[in-house]
Amino acid sequence: xxxxxxxxxxxxxxxxxxxxxxxxxxxxxxxxxxxxxxxxxxxxxxxxxxxxxxxxxxxxxxxxxxxxxxxxxxxxxxxxxxxxxxxxxxxxxxxxxxxxxxxxxxxxxxxxxxxxxxxxxxxxxxxxxxxxxxxxxxxxxxxxxxxxxxxxxxxxxxxxxxxxxxxxxxxxxxxxxxxxxxxxxxxxxxxxxxxxxxxxxxxxxxxxxxxxxxxxxxxx
Amino acid sequence: xxxxxxxxxxxxxxxxxxxxxxxxxxxxxxxxxxxxxxxxxxxxxxxxxxxxxxxxxxxxxxxxxxxxxxxxxxxxxxxxxxxxxxxxxxxxxxxxxxxxxxxxxxxxxxxxxxxxxxxxxxxxxxxxxxxxxxxxxxxxxxxxxxxxxxxxxxxxxxxxxxxxxxxxxxxxxxxxxxxxxxxxxxxxxxxxxxxxxxxxxxxxxxxxxxxxxxxxxxxx
DNA sequence: ATGTTTCCACCTAGGTGAAAACTT
DNA sequence: AAGTTTTCACCTAGGTGGAAACAT
Numbered sequence: 001x002x003x004x005x006x007x008x009x010x011x012x013x014x015x016x017x018x019x020x021x022x023x024x025x026x027x028x029x030x031x032x033x034x035x036x037x038x039x040x041x042x043x044x045x046x047x048x049x050x051x052x053x054x055x056x057x058x059x060x061x062x063x064x065x066x067x068x069x070x071x072x073x074x075x076x077x078x079x080x081x082x083x084x085x086x087x088x089x090x091x092x093x094x095x096x097x098x099x100x101x102x103x104x105x106x107x108x109x110x111x112x113x114x115x116x117x118x119x120x121x122x123x124x125x126x127x128x129x130x131x132x133x134x135x136x137x138x139x140x141x142x143x144x145x146x147x148x149x150x151x152x153x154x155x156x157x158x159x160x161x162x163x164x165x166x167x168x169x170x171x172x173x174x175x176x177x178x179x180x181x182x183x184x185x186x187x188x189x190x191x192x193x194x195x196x197x198x199x200x201x202x203x204x205x206x207x208x209x210x211x212x213x214x215x216x217x218x219x220x
Numbered sequence: 221x222x223x224x225x226x227x228x229x230x231x232x233x234x235x236x237x238x239x240x241x242x243x244x245x246x247x248x249x250x251x252x253x254x255x256x257x258x259x260x261x262x263x264x265x266x267x268x269x270x271x272x273x274x275x276x277x278x279x280x281x282x283x284x285x286x287x288x289x290x291x292x293x294x295x296x297x298x299x300x301x302x303x304x305x306x307x308x309x310x311x312x313x314x315x316x317x318x319x320x321x322x323x324x325x326x327x328x329x330x331x332x333x334x335x336x337x338x339x340x341x342x343x344x345x346x347x348x349x350x351x352x353x354x355x356x357x358x359x360x361x362x363x364x365x366x367x368x369x370x371x372x373x374x375x376x377x378x379x380x381x382x383x384x385x386x387x388x389x390x391x392x393x394x395x396x397x398x399x400x401x402x403x404x405x406x407x408x409x410x411x412x413x414x415x416x417x418x419x420x421x422x423x424x425x426x427x428x429x430x431x432x433x434x435x436x437x438x439x440x
Numbered sequence: 441a442t443g444t445t446t447c448c449a450c451c452t453a454g455g456t457g458a459a460a461a462c463t464t
Numbered sequence: 465a466a467g468t469t470t471t472c473a474c475c476t477a478g479g480t481g482g483a484a485a486c487a488t
Contacts, residue, residue, distance in 0.1 A: 032481085035445075039479070056372045072442090101321075103375055122444085136443075152276045152372035155323055191444050192481090199481075208479040210451055252457090255469070259455070292466090342468085356467075411468050412457090419457070428455040430475055 009050040016045035029187035037119030051104030066139035073194035148176040229270035236265035249407035257339030271324030278320040286359035293414035368396040
């Protein structure tokens with residue numbers, strides 16, 4: 001019976017909150033980076049499909065430099081322009097989703113897979129787990145990876161490093177690794193916001209930034 | 221070379237904050253249970269030793285009825301006394317530590333393994349993940365289990381259920397399951413504190429309960 | 441000049457016991 | 465009468481952008 005064969009549906013990952021991401025993208029998304037580490041806003045969240053319920057997956061994120069340039073914001077033209085050569089990339093820009101590894105069933109059941117615990121830092125090397133080191137005034141592109149695994153005993157960190165090797169040119173692709181990249185999540189790193197429209201949109205859309213929303217009437 | 225054989229050191233788990241647990245125990249520990257679910261205080265925390273760094277373990281907790289009695293607190297004698305037959309035990313009183321499964325290396329490296337996300341509820345069956353259903357006015361004894369596993373694809377929930385079978389009388393013991401029980405963590409469930417000394421000790425030792433510590437001078 | 445760090449008021453989010461209301 | 469539920473003020477914990485201080 002030919003229908004016994006499970007159709008090999010392609011694994012998919014969809015970015016959530018696309019409208020919000022696109023609003024930011026159209027203004028030139030900025031992400032604050034600090035020594036202590038700062039969350040991304042918006043948060044990268046994905047919905048995955050067609051995982052095998054019985055198989056385990058490690059889901060992780062990395063953040064790639066878009067180019068090797070340094071940027072500066074020109075106020076009078078409200079634009080980011082190249083300001084010179086970029087700094088050499090920093091190691092360990094990988095964040096493993098804390099639920100990893102988990103079965104396809106679990107990943108799909110939990111609905112949204114959120115990377116909200118990830119923090120961006122400008123420390124040379126991240127001390128704290130869950131932090132990703134980036135250079136300020138550079139452009140970056142987050143990626144989401146889904147790694148199918150049957151190896152429970154090797155630490156996820158090691159498996160992820162090996163898997164990422166296979167993405168380099170001239171190496172054999174790893175059939176267990178699925179990589180997704182959403183153009184609307186590109187951003188520029190800053191230590192203080194440059195574009196005031198970005199600031200306003202962050203305040204308007206991030207619940208933790210409502211302290212200065214407007215001059216509110218003193219209650220009572 | 222005889223020293224090539226790793227000595228099979230027995231897996232150990234030590235209860236943390238023993239002094240605090242003993243203070244409560246000596247007064248007759250009470251734990252509030254609510255519909256929404258309430259954390260335990262003190263929290264069950266353990267330190268584990270002699271896990272194999274390269275092997276994976278699921279660590280979980282369950283809460284056993286101490287007996288099949290219902291209790292009531294007699295104020296004038298400040299004592300808990302049997303008040304009749306207990307209610308029949310509720311299913312699913314198991315809480316899998318959210319880091320499960322993880323390698324022995326990880327469990328030991330993180331120092332303390334805390335069950336602080338566990339919540340006690342008096343709902344007949346726990347709706348929310350991470351909640352354990354108990355009867356009010358009953359005595360309970362938490363247990364901590366360490367389950368060695370090489371099976372990454374079977375959900376931890378299923379593995380745990382199977383493993384627990386092996387603890388029943390007349391079944392073959394499971395050599396991959398290590399079970400620990402700390403007498404000082406016994407407690408009685410309540411919906412409102414009975415012993416005022418317990419209330420005072422909770423307020424004095426739980427940072428979240430400091431709202432009524434004392435009549436504080438109004439600042440400003 | 442330009443970019444970074446530190447500190448802070450203002451939020452969200454959620455863990456407490458007390459007290460009142462409710463149930464049986 | 466005894467036990468449960470609901471609500472709430474008071475906390476802890478921690479995520480924001482602003483402003484001032486600092487660094488280069």
